[in-house]
Amino acid sequence: MNETIDATDLRILQLLIQDAKRSNKEIGEEVHLTGQAVGARVRKLQDMGVIEGYTVKWNPERIGLGLEAFVTVFLNSGDRHPAFRAFVATREDIVEVHRVSGEGCYLMRVQTGTTEQLGELLEALLPLGNYRVSLSLGVEKSRK
Known part of the structure; x- marks a missing residue:
């Protein structure tokens, strides 16, 4: 597995921080990748421990x-x-x-x-x- 993080990974992370419910396809449209490629990058970020989990913003x-x-x-x-x-x-x-x-x-x-x-x-x-x-x-x- 490639253990480096590039600018696209950081942009994907930023988009997920803004809205973790956003689909891989929607993110892919913003970073010019397929939804499948975004999913692979998200899994890589999870495997690396960069993404530790997801949460709900609540009032x-x-x-x-x-x-x-x-x-x-x-x-x-x-x-x-x-x-x-x-x-x-x-x-x-x-x-x-x-x-x-x-x-x-x-x-x-x-x-x-x-x-x-x-x-x-x-x-x-x-x-x-x-x-x-x-x-x-x-x-x-x-x-x-």
């Missing part, structure tokens, strides 16, 4: 999850990391968790429907450490 407000917050977590001690990881694994309201350097140990992105639900999450987090919360006022740019 959490439409299903009652309109409150988004970023929570910086400061664990009480170094031995709390396993307990913290177990805690976040059980929580559907925690969307993303990043291990960070600098201020704090972790940065979480959470989505809840109400401030009360956010408060319940933060209350449950307290035995593990302290936190700082920033509420999202809106997304200015997203690559997803």
Whole structure:
């Protein structure tokens, strides 16, 4: 298999990022390839790990999850990391968790429907450490 990525592969990737539901035929019309050739290139990008999967862009407000917050977590001690990881694994309201350097140990992105639900999450987090919360006022740019 050819393990190089050329400009056409990058254009195909860009088009899929914009709209993952676009057919190979539609992409082929834009990059001047057949749908079959586009499919082969997409499979190559998947095999190389460039394309890891597909996702849905959705509006959490439409299903009652309109409150988004970023929570910086400061664990009480170094031995709390396993307990913290177990805690976040059980929580559907925690969307993303990043291990960070600098201020704090972790940065979480959470989505809840109400401030009360956010408060319940933060209350449950307290035995593990302290936190700082920033509420999202809106997304200015997203690559997803």
